Structures are given as C-alpha cells and as structure tokens.
Amino acid sequence: MKQDITLKVNGIEYHLSIEPQRTLVEVLRDTLGLTGTKKSCNEGECGACTVLMDDKPVASCLVLAVSAQGKEITTIEGLAKDTKLHPVQEAFVKKTAIQCGFCTPGMVMVAKAFLAENPKPTPAQVRKAISGNLCRCTGYQQIVDAIMAAAEANT
Amino acid sequence: MKTYSVVGKSVERTDARIKVTGQAYYAGDLTAPGMLHGKILRSPLAHGRILNIDTSKAKALPGVMAVITGRDFPGIPFGTRPDIRDQLPMPITKVHHFGEGVAAVAAVDEDTAEEALDLIKVDYEELPVVLTAEDALAPGAPLVNEFKNSNIAYASDFMFGDVEKGFKEAYYIKEEKFSSQRVSVGFIEPHACLAQVDSTGRILLQGSKQSPYITWRHMCRALDIPLSKMRIVNPFVGGGFSGKHDPFDVDFAAVRLAQITGRPVKIVLNYDEVLAAYRQRNAMDAKLRIGVKKNGEITALYAENILEGGPISGIGPFNIYYFGAFLNIPYKIPAIEYHGKLVYSNRAPCGTVRGQEIVLAQFCIDSLLHMVGEDLGIDQVELRAINAVPSNWVCANGIVVDVSGLSECIEKASEKIGWKESRKEKKEGRGIGFSCASHPSGPRLGGHFGSAVMLKLLEDGQVIITQGATEIGQGSNTVFCQMAAEELGLPFEYIIQGVSDSDTTIFDSGMFGDRATYWDGNATIAAARDLKKQLAEIVAPSLNAKPEEIEFENKRVFVRGEPARGMDWLQAVRKAYYEKGAPLYGRGNWAALDIDIVDWKTGKGNLVHGLDFIATAIEVAVDRETGQVELIKAVHGDDAGQPINPAMLEGQVNGGSAHMSGHALWEESLYDEKGRVLNYSWRDYKQPTAMDAPEYHVEHIHTHDPYGPFGAKGAGEASSCSTIAAIANGIYDAIGVRIKELPITPEKILKGLKEKEGK
Ligand code: FES
Ligand code: FES
Numbered sequence: 001m002k003q004d005i006t007l008k009v010n011g012i013e014y015h016l017s018i019e020p021q022r023t024l025v026e027v028l029r030d031t032l033g034l035t036g037t038k039k040s041c042n043e044g045e046c047g048a049c050t051v052l053m054d055d056k057p058v059a060s061c062l063v064l065a066v067s068a069q070g071k072e073i074t075t076i077e078g079l080a081k082d083t084k085l086h087p088v089q090e091a092f093v094k095k096t097a098i099q100c101g102f103c104t105p106g107m108v109m110v111a112k113a114f115l116a117e118n119p120k121p122t123p124a125q126v127r128k129a130i131s132g133n134l135c136r137c138t139g140y141q142q143i144v145d146a147i148m149a150a151a152e153a154n155t
Numbered sequence: 156m157k158t159y160s161v162v163g164k165s166v167e168r169t170d171a172r173i174k175v176t177g178q179a180y181y182a183g184d185l186t187a188p189g190m191l192h193g194k195i196l197r198s199p200l201a202h203g204r205i206l207n208i209d210t211s212k213a214k215a216l217p218g219v220m221a222v223i224t225g226r227d228f229p230g231i232p233f234g235t236r237p238d239i240r241d242q243l244p245m246p247i248t249k250v251h252h253f254g255e256g257v258a259a260v261a262a263v264d265e266d267t268a269e270e271a272l273d274l275i276k277v278d279y280e281e282l283p284v285v286l287t288a289e290d291a292l293a294p295g296a297p298l299v300n301e302f303k304n305s306n307i308a309y310a311s312d313f314m315f316g317d318v319e320k321g322f323k324e325a326y327y328i329k330e331e332k333f334s335s336q337r338v339s340v341g342f343i344e345p346h347a348c349l350a351q352v353d354s355t356g357r358i359l360l361q362g363s364k365q366s367p368y369i370t371w372r373h374m375c376r377a378l379d380i381p382l383s384k385m386r387i388v389n390p391f392v393g394g395g396f397s398g399k400h401d402p403f404d405v406d407f408a409a410v411r412l413a414q415i416t417g418r419p420v421k422i423v424l425n426y427d428e429v430l431a432a433y434r435q436r437n438a439m440d441a442k443l444r445i446g447v448k449k450n451g452e453i454t455a456l457y458a459e460n461i462l463e464g465g466p467i468s469g470i471g472p473f474n475i476y477y478f479g480a481f482l483n484i485p486y487k488i489p490a491i492e493y494h495g496k497l498v499y500s501n502r503a504p505c506g507t508v509r510g511q512e513i514v515l516a517q518f519c520i521d522s523l524l525h526m527v528g529e530d531l532g533i534d535q536v537e538l539r540a541i542n543a544v545p546s547n548w549v550c551a552n553g554i555v556v557d558v559s560g561l562s563e564c565i566e567k568a569s570e571k572i573g574w575k576e577s578r579k580e581k582k583e584g585r586g587i588g589f590s591c592a593s594h595p596s597g598p599r600l601g602g603h604f605g606s607a608v609m610l611k612l613l614e615d616g617q618v619i620i621t622q623g624a625t626e627i628g629q630g631s632n633t634v635f636c637q638m639a640a641e642e643l644g645l646p647f648e649y650i651i652q653g654v655s656d657s658d659t660t661i662f663d664s665g666m667f668g669d670r671a672t673y674w675d676g677n678a679t680i681a682a683a684r685d686l687k688k689q690l691a692e693i694v695a696p697s698l699n700a701k702p703e704e705i706e707f708e709n710k711r712v713f714v715r716g717e718p719a720r721g722m723d724w725l726q727a728v729r730k731a732y733y734e735k736g737a738p739l740y741g742r743g744n745w746a747a748l749d750i751d752i753v754d755w756k757t758g759k760g761n762l763v764h765g766l767d768f769i770a771t772a773i774e775v776a777v778d779r780e781t782g783q784v785e786l787i788k789a790v791h792g793d794d795a796g797q798p799i800n801p802a803m804l805e806g807q808v809n810g811g812s813a814h815m816s817g818h819a820l821w822e823e824s825l826y827d828e829k830g831r832v833l834n835y836s837w838r839d840y841k842q843p844t845a846m847d848a849p850e851y852h853v854e855h856i857h858t859h860d861p862y863g864p865f866g867a868k869g870a871g872e873a874s875s876c877s878t879i880a881a882i883a884n885g886i887y888d889a890i891g892v893r894i895k896e897l898p899i900t901p902e903k904i905l906k907g908l909k910e911k912e913g914k
Contacts, residue, residue: 035184036177038393040343041426045837048343076177085175093171096802099810100628101174102344102393108175127845134837136341136394137628139809140845142802 005069009034010078016065024068025049025060028075036076036105047133050106051075057113059132076105079112088112088150095146099137106133111147121151161640161647162865165802168633169652170391170626179391182347182363187419190349191220193412194268195404195422196258196275197432198250201286201501201830202297203279205249208258212274218267221415222275223408224258229379232302235401236601239309239468241302242504244377244407248301249282251466252503253831254432256404261412261420284501284830288440288461291498299466299499308464309472309497311479313758315551316490321455325446329527333519335439335897337824339430340508341814341842344393346433347423350409358385358413362406365395365627366665370402371657377402378410389655395627396509396814397667398434401469431835434506435824437462437474437497439515443482443523451533453542455490458482458519462497462512465504471497473600474505474512476755481513481876482520483550485561485593485768486542491551493758501830509811510875511668513594514818521590521880522895525887534578535589535884536569539770543591553751553761554595560856561591564770564792567854571790572772585787587774588885592876596765596860596869597670598753605746606674607661608682610639611653612739614732616725618643618686621653623663624675629871630803631671635679637799638864642683644707645724661744669869672799673765674745676864681743689739694727747862765860765868768794771812771877773849775885779908782901784820784886786849791877793853796860796868807871809851815878817843823898 002017009032018027025042028034028051037060038048044059051060052074079086085093088111098104107130114121114129121129126147127140135143173179210222225245234240245256258275262268283297290296291306299306322328348362358380364370364387371387378385392399405422412420424433441460447453460478464471479493508514528538540562548556568589569575577587608622620639626632636650643649653660663675690712691705698705698721700714705721713721722730731737751760774787791808798804821841825833834840859866879897887893892907 029184034177035180038181038344039183040345041837043427043836043838046343046426076175080176085172089175092175093167096165096168096171096806098168098171098174099630099806100342100344100392100394101170101179102181102342102628104174105177123850127848131844131846134343134842134844136343136396136814136842137810138806139811139813139851140848141809141851142806144845 003066005066007065007068007073009073010075018065020066022065023061024063024065027065028060034075034077038102038105047106047110048103050109050133052109052113055113055116057110076108086112087153088115091146091150091153095142095149097138097142097146103133103135107135107143111150115147115151115154119151119154123148159641159865161637162799163797165800166633166637166647168630168803169636170632181344181391181393182349182361183423185349185361185390185421187349187351190419190421191261191263191416192265192268193259193261193409193420193422194265194272195256195408196272197254198257200250200279200281201253202282202284203250204282205246205257206278206280209276210258213260213271216267216271216274218263219260219271220418221261221412222258222271223411223415227411228377228407231377231379233373233377234468235470239472241300242467245404251299252432252501254428256408259408259412261416286500286502286826286830288463288498291463291500299501306499307496308468308499309475311476311495311755311758312493313479313552314492318455318457318490318492321490322446325454326449327527327531328444328446329523329530330442330444331523331526331895333441333522333895335515335518337438337502338436338508338818338822339824339840340396340398340434342394342396342398345424345426345429346403346405348406348409349419349421350413351419352413352417356384358410360385360387360406360410361390363392363399364389365392365399365625366667367625367655368623368657368662369400369665370406374402374406387657389625392625392627395666397507400506400665400667403433426837427835430840431832432503435503436508437464437471437505441519443519445523445527447527451528451531451538451541453486453488456482456488457492460495463500464497465502466499467504468497469504469506471505472755474507476753476758478512478516479758480552480762481516483552483554484766485544485591487544488551502826503832509814510594510872513592513876514815514879517590517592517876518879518883522883525884526893536565536574539589539591540565552758554763555761556766557764557861558858559768560794560858561768561770563856564768564794565591567792567856568770568772568790571852571854572774572788574772584777584779584889585774586885586887586889587772588881588883588888589770589772590877590880590884591770592873593766593768594669594873594876595763596673596767596863597668598762599747599750600664601752603662604664605744606663606678607744608635608675608678609661610682610686610741612686612728614728616728617649617651619651619653621660622675622678623661624671625655625666627666629807630800631675633803634672634799635675638676638679639683642680643687645710669767669872672867673863673869676867677745678743680864681745682741685743686739686741690727690731693731693735693737694722764862765796767796767868767870767873769873769877771874771881773881773885775882775889777886777889777904779890782904784899786816789849790852790854791874792856793873794856794858795870796858796863797866798855799865799867801855804870805853808853808874811872811875812851812878813843813848815875816848816882819879819882819897820899
C-alpha cells in the first residue's frame with residue numbers, strides 16, 4: 001500500500017506516493033532521479049549514501065523516506081549554486097581528492113556537516129569525521145588535505 | 156631538459172567537477188525506457204552438482220518477464236587465453252563456489268525479481284569441497300573445474316643464472332615460509348550493468364567495466380556472436396583495481412534477459428554479493444631461500460609458490476608467472492630458480508588486485524631481506540641500497556631496466572622518515588620498516604595488445620580525444636588530455652575527453668599493469684603528430700613554407716624559428732574546414748613491438764619497458780598489551796619517470812599503499828569448512844578507513860624513460876607492492892616479532908610476543 005508523503009530536498013518540496021518500506025536513498029535515486037547519492041552496502045557501513053538531514057549527515061540507506069518528512073534534506077546536487085561550487089567541493093577539486101568519485105558525494109556531505117560544527121579542525125579530527133566513509137582509491141590523504149584546505153579558506 | 160607547459164603540472168582532473176557535483180553517472184545510475192530489473196539466485200553450496208532447476212513458479216509470478224539458468228547460454232567456455240578457457244557465463248552441471256549465480260530473473264521491479272528468486276527450486280547433490288592448496292593437490296582430491304582433469308590450473312617453472320654456484324658463493328643462506336590470505340578487491344562501486352538489445356539483435360552493454368574490451372571479447376565468444384553484434388559503452392566506473400576486467404554473471408544475465416524479453420535489463424549488485432562471490436586475491440603459500448655475501452649482496456634465490464585461486468583460471472596463470480618474474484627485480488639477483496603452481500579450489504574466483512602478484516612476491520622477499528639484515532647486522536637501508544638495480548641492468552630472467560632511480564628513492568625515503576635519527580634513540584613500541592619494489596609499465600600479452608588514440612578536431616579549435624584506455628578513477632583521461640595539449644601546443648582546456656564506446660573508440664587490450672599512461676600516452680603523441688602533419692600540409696603553402704617546417708606552440712601555427720610567420724591555431728583549423736573542406740582526425744597507435752611475448756610457463760623473455768621503482772618507509776607503533784598496530788607515517792620515494800600530473804600520481808601512490816595496508820593488517824575473507832564465506836559485509840570485512848591510514852608523503856624522483864611518453868613511466872601500482880613488507884618489517888623493528896602469515900593480526904602479534912618472552 002502506497003503512502004503519500006512530502007519530502008523537502010535541496011529546498012524543493014516533493015509530493016510523492018511511495019511504499020512505506022522505501023528508504024531515503026531509494027526514493028532519492030529511483031523516484032527523484034537524484035543519483036548523485038550513491039548506494040553500495042545498503043547497511044550503513046560505507047557512507048556512500050550520506051546526505052544531510054537538517055544539516056546532520058545520515059546514511060540514507062538506513063533512513064525510511066517516510067521518516068524524513070518535515071526535515072530539510074540536502075544531497076550532493078544541492079550544494080553548488082549554478083556553476084559555483086561549494087567551498088568543500090572546490091577544495092576536493094583543487095586538492096585532487098577525487099579519483100573514481102564513487103565515495104566523493106558522501107565524503108563531501110560529511111565534510112560539509114563536520115566543518116559547520118568544527119570550523120578549525122585538526123587532521124586527526126578530520127580523519128575521525130570521515131571514518132564512516134570508505135574510499136578505496138585515494139588512501140584518504142588528499143581528502144583530508146582538501147577538508148583542511150576548505151576549513152582554512154573559511155577562516 | 157625540455158620544459159613542458161602542460162605535462163608535469165598538477166592540472167585539475169577532467170572529470171573532477173562532474174564527480175564532485177554528483178553528475179557522474181555510473182552503471183547503476185542508468186535507466187532506459189521500459190527497463191526491467193534483474194536479480195541473481197546464488198548457490199548456498201561451495202561445491203555441488205546441479206541436478207535440476209525448476210523455474211516454473213518464478214516464471215508464473217506476475218511481473219516476472221523471464222528467468223534464465225546456465226542452460227540458456229550456448230555452453231561455450233571462455234578464458235584469458237585459448238589454453239585456459241575454463242569458465243561459463245553461468246554454471247550448467249555444477250556450482251563451484253559459495254554465492255555462484257545459478258539463475259537470474261528479470262521483472263518489472265526489484266521487489267518482484269527478489270520474490271521470484273525465492274520461487275526457484277534448485278536440487279543439488281553436495282560435493283566435497285577443495286578449500287586449500289593442500290586439499291587441491293591431495294591424491295584423489297575431487298576435481299574442481301569440469302573443463303580440466305587436474306586441480307593444477309597452471310604452472311610456471313624457471314631457472315635463470317647459475318643457482319648452484321650462487322648458493323655456493325653465499326656467506327649466509329636463509330630460508331623461510333610465507334603465506335597470505337584471501338582478500339577482496341574492495342572498490343566501492345558494486346558490479347552493475349544495463350543491457351539493451353535492439354530489434355536487429357545488436358546488444359548495447361553499459362557496465363562497470365575496467366577493461367571493456369576484455370569483457371566484450373569474452374562475452375561475444377561465450378554468447379557465440381560476432382564482435383560486431385555487440386556495442387560496449389563505458390559509463391563512469393567506481394574503481395577497478397583489477398576486479399572488473401572480465402564479464403561476470405551480472406553482465407551475461409542482463410544481456411540474455413534483455414535478448415529474451417526484448418526490454419532493457421539492469422542488474423545492480425548489493426555489496427554483500429560482491430564480497431561473497433566475486434574477485435579476490437589468490438591465497439599464497441611460498442618458500443624462499445636466499446643466499447648473500449657477507450656485505451648483504453644477494454648471490455642466489457630459490458622460490459616455491461602455490462597460489463590457491465578459486466574455480467577458474469582467470470588471469471591466474473599470469474599471476475603465477477608474475478610472482479616469479481618480479482622476484483628478479485628490484486634487487487640484483489644473479490641467479491634464480493622458481494617453481495610456481497596455480498591450483499583450483501572451491502573459494503571465490505580470483506583475478507588479481509592492484510599491484511598484481513608482485514605484491515605477494517615483494518612481501519616475501521623484502522621480509523626475508525630484513526631478516527637477513529638482522530641476522531648479519533647490516534643496516535636495512537644499506538642492505539637495500541647495495542642490492543638496488545641500477546640503470547641499464549639486465550635481470551637474470553631477461554627483463555631490461557633502462558632507467559632506475561631506485562637508489563635515490565631509497566635515499567629520499569630513509570631521509571624523510573628519519574631513519575638515521577631513529578637508530579640513535581629508539582622509541583618504545585615504535586619501528587620503521589622498508590621495502591622497495593618495481594612495477595612494469597604494462598606487459599605485452601598475447602593477442603591484441605596495442606593501444607590507439609584518435610583526435611577529432613572541431614571547428615572551434617577544440618580537440619576531442621578518445622582512446623582505448625578507460626578511466627576508472629586512476630586519472631588516465633586527464634593524463635592523455637595533458638599529453639595531447641602538450642604535443643599540439645594548446646592549452647589543456649582545448650582538449651575534451653570523449654566517451655569510451657566500442658563503436659567509435661579504437662580498442663585496447665585492457666586497463667592493467669600500469670600500462671595506460673605509457674602505451675596510450677605514446678599513442679596520444681602519435682595521434683597528435685598525425686593531426687599536426689595534416690594541418691601543416693594545409694597551412695604551409697599560405698606561409699610559403701614546407702609542411703616539415705611548421706611548428707605548433709602557444710595556440711600558434713608558424714614556420715620554425717619565425718613565430719611571427721604564422722597564424723593562430725583557430726585560423727589554421729578554419730582553413731582546413733572552410734577552404735579545404737577537410738575535417739581532420741589524428742590517429743595514433745603504439746605497441747611495444749620490440750619486447751617479447753613472455754612464455755608464462757618458462758618465464759623467458761623481456762617482458763616490458765618502463766620499470767618504475769619505489770622505496771617505501773613506514774613508521775608503525777605497536778601496542779604490546781593489545782597487539783594493535785598503528786600506522787603513523789609512510790614515505791614513498793617514487794620513480795615514475797617524468798610525472799605527468801604529480802598530484803594525481805601522489806593520489807595513486809597513497810591509494811595503493813592504503814589499500815595494501817588493509818591486506819597487511821585487517822582484511823581477510825573468511826571461509827568455513829564447507830567453503831561458505833563468513834564475513835561478506837563491510838561490518839565484518841574491514842577495509843582501511845581514514846583513521847587507519849597513515850599520513851602519506853610522496854617524494855618524486857624524476858627520471859626520463861627512453862620509451863615512455865615525455866619520459867614518463869607507468870605509475871601508481873608500485874606502492875601496492877612495497878607496502879606490506881614495509882609494515883611487517885616495521886612491526887619487527889618495533890617489537891622484534893616477525894609475522895610471516897598475512898594478515899598480521901593482534902592475535903598473531905600477541906602470540907609472537909609471548910613466544911619471544913618465553914625464550
Ligand atoms: S549504502 Fe548506505 S552506508 Fe553504504
Ligand atoms: S575516489 Fe574511488 S572510492 Fe574514493
């Protein structure tokens with residue numbers, strides 16, 4: 001039985017009819033076509049599906065879409081303003097923190113939320129913040145460098 | 156040395172902005188009108204005869220459009236080479252490993268497809284499992300692969316130089332055994348594909364493929380169709396690391412289901428399926444004996460190695476050769492004897508993983524070298540420096556080293572990690588380990604092996620580049636754009652990356668072994684020269700010059716030595732288009748014709764050009780109470796010739812090293828006695844996180860390779876090869892415990908400490 005819900009994603013309200021067992025990542029990707037949010041493990045272990053819910057990072061594979069109602073959801077598609085990247089995105093580009101890019105959306109979302117709370121972090125704090133997001137390509141160094149650079153650009 | 160304007164600069168990746176905004180579409184993101192969703196039913200047994208598969212109930216479920224099994228394919232086996240065609244799209248008579256796909260469903264949505272899987276009834280007769288190399292080689296062992304009448308999938312044996320004499324001359328001989336575990340490849344994007352078949356029967360496959368043309372060839376063979384009946388287009392790929400070369404049941408099933416239903420079929424795996432049933436690294440059992448002079452100079456090496464590789468050969472025969480071949484380098488070893496076997500088993504199939512089996516060979520030899528150094532009281536850095544291969548070196552097996560920066564790599568790594576200082580004052584529980592490695596720039600394999608590039612000149616002066624090499628995250632596209640820009644005298648932004656599409660791009664042998672930069676890089680230069688030649692012929696008459704006199708630089712086309720006597724690039728392009736009606740394409744190809752096709756069985760031949768080198772130093776801290784290892788800092792002295800994009804190269808080096816730190820310390824795919832995988836989720840299979848990885852530093856040692864594009868060598872995989880031994884040696888340096896069986900778990904460390912204290 002489908003259920004009518006309202007989701008606010010990247011500032012836009014969507015009225016949807018979905019099955020109540022649908023997770024947020026499924027609705028974002030399959031219903032709204034926002035495929036920037038990636039899905040891999042579907043059990044909260046890789047962080048690829050990270051989005052922000054009221055500015056807090058969540059694994060969208062663990063959140064039911066119905067329970068995301070009434071929250072401000074931000075996905076990777078909602079960060080850049082036209083062609084102007086968000087400072088965290090810009091830092092990822094400039095610091096060569098992207099390789100295959102599959103972990104990138106999740107990493108960027110976590111980093112954005114983290115820097116909002118911790119504007120002047122240490123590299124160790126950054127590492128801890130992104131430790132729920134797996135990357136196999138980069139060895140993390142340039143991702144850490146990018147997040148540090150984004151923090152510096154902000155001060 | 157020539158100064159470059161684009162090469163050697165850390166320009167932004169061509170795809171960085173696309174990826175960082177979520178606009179990069181991977182296979183799992185694709186859709187097509189009328190698309191169905193596919194799911195795969197997996198075997199609960201590691202080894203069993205398939206007696207019957209009843210799909211009638213599944214087929215009757217509303218919303219199910221088709222159900223297939225192995226019998227829906229022509230039954231033609233495929234494999235890397237003609238002598239090792241030992242796999243089928245999906246099994247027909249028996250299952251070979253836990254999680255092997257036995258049937259597949261296409262339905263209107265994923266839930267229905269999932270429900271249909273539960274309605275398929277498979278009758279199996281359980282067979283005894285072959286789990287280890289020992290099981291496989293036991294007399295009367297059950298046979299794993301139905302196309303082979305032995306569990307030995309391949310063997311490689313060779314002897315180079317006078318081994319007997321070498322051991323006679325040795326002042327000291329040491330022999331040790333080493334072993335390694337099954338590890339998963341670990342890319343983050345699971346296998347996925349979208350297959351479509353048009354009304355003429357032509358197939359379009361868009362999958363997460365590292366080497367789409369390997370997939371394409373194998374699939375057409377196993378589907379019994381000509382190559383022209385299938386088109387393969389690569390979307391963005393979320394990492395490969397050698398785990399996405401060949402076609403899998405995912406690809407075959409999607410295509411077959413699309414053929415039967417006439418509708419597009421997409422299959423996207425969940426990651427637990429990947430961890431349970433797809434490519435892993437072979438488990439190793441090796442024995443090495445080394446002879447050295449009093450000063451540590453190696454006189455001879457003897458090695459035996461058995462790789463347990465799962466139920467199919469895959470690229471395994473190459474792995475078993477590679478292990479032996481790369482014992483010959485990066486150290487000077489005048490004589491070497493090697494006996495390697497690849498055996499079948501009922502574990503997940505193996506391909507290879509980042510760094511190939513050099514990773515394992517180097518773990519063995521650099522661990523052994525460290526032990527020799529300890530026994531003889533030789534400094535670890537000196538020991539490596541004394542044995543490092545120099546330029547113009549011919550290895551015992553015939554591999555020719557043109558340029559080696561290894562000595563400088565060792566020097567830089569030891570300096571930056573603070574080796575000398577660390578010897579003066581040793582901190583409790585802290586240690587530094589070293590390992591070196593060499594990795595080739597793409598071997599020459601049999602069959603089609605060249606690389607080709609095409610440049611299409613647009614009317615607005617921009618150039619679209621397409622090449623057989625595929626971008627899987629390593630950054631090859633950016634590197635080719637840089638090279639094309641450099642050679643054409645254009646800014647980097649003038650080169651636009653085209654799509655990898657078998658209808659329009661020229662084929663390539665595959666994306667492996669650090670070959671892209673080198674092979675496709677040379678092809679890029681050739682293509683750019685071809686384009687320039689055509690343009691020069693059009694422009695020269697109006698400049699009263701000969702075409703050979705025309706130069707290209709700074710977006711200008713002019714007569715050599717007289718920059719003012721020329722025209723802007725765009726003007727030249729317009730001349731071609733508007734005055735001559737000549738749309739221009741530059742074509743180039745490259746293949747190392749002067750190197751040998753190595754015989755994997757005998758190891759004979761000069762395998763490659765462009766050997767890159769690395770010296771890795773890793774500082775570790777070991778907790779004596781818990782046995783936990785912390786990686787503090789890693790320094791890589793890296794000789795990749797002329798770095799084309801230093802920042803991207805660093806990312807490759809760091810990535811390979813972090814990847815193998817998981818192999819060294821945390822990762823292991825565990826199997827129970829029935830061959831069932833126990834830890835097929837990332838909850839239980841631990842890949843390194845940002846907190847596990849150390850701080851990385853890369854020191855570029857610039858050399859100039861005589862055959863490489865702009866002097867570059869292949870790059871990126873060497874750090875995978877040097878990391879494990881550096882960690883093992885660092886642990887020994889910290890607490891005096893030597894672990895020779897991977898992974899180096901806290902339990903093994905605590906046991907080692909206990910034994911040591913008991914002595
Ligand atoms: S897909 Fe959600 S955490 Fe992995
Ligand atoms: S960039 Fe490939 S997984 Fe992180």
